[in-house]
Amino acid sequence: MFKRRAPNPDLAGHPFRRSLPAHVLRPLPMFEPEVEAAMAALQLPEGVRSRPVDPRRITVQDVKDFLLAYCACFLAVSAFIF
Numbered sequence: 001m002f003k004r005r006a007p008n009p010d011l012a013g014h015p016f017r018r019s020l021p022a023h024v025l026r027p028l029p030m031f032e033p034e035v036e037a038a039m040a041a042l043q044l045p046e047g048v049r050s051r052p053v054d055p056r057r058i059t060v061q062d063v064k065d066f067l068l069a070y071c072a073c074f075l076a077v078s079a080f081i082f
Contacts, residue, residue: 017025031039031049039049 035049042051044051
């Protein structure tokens with residue numbers, strides 16, 4: 001059985017990485033295909049993932065969600081420290 005290895009095993013570094021198949025070491029895409037499709041549908045400039053947030057459109061539910069997450073994190077950290 002033929003086992004494919006990295007394109008240049010000398011540059012792989014660690015012996016474990018040298019033993020990996022070539023497809024494992026290929027670079028990953030910057031964004032998933034679904035995200036790229038959504039960004040293309042919004043017709044935004046290159047590198048921008050979403051439209052800027054208008055501070056006047058922050059709702060009471062947004063504030064409640066933020067405070068809930070903030071308090072939960074504060075209590076978790078406090079319980080861990082004390």
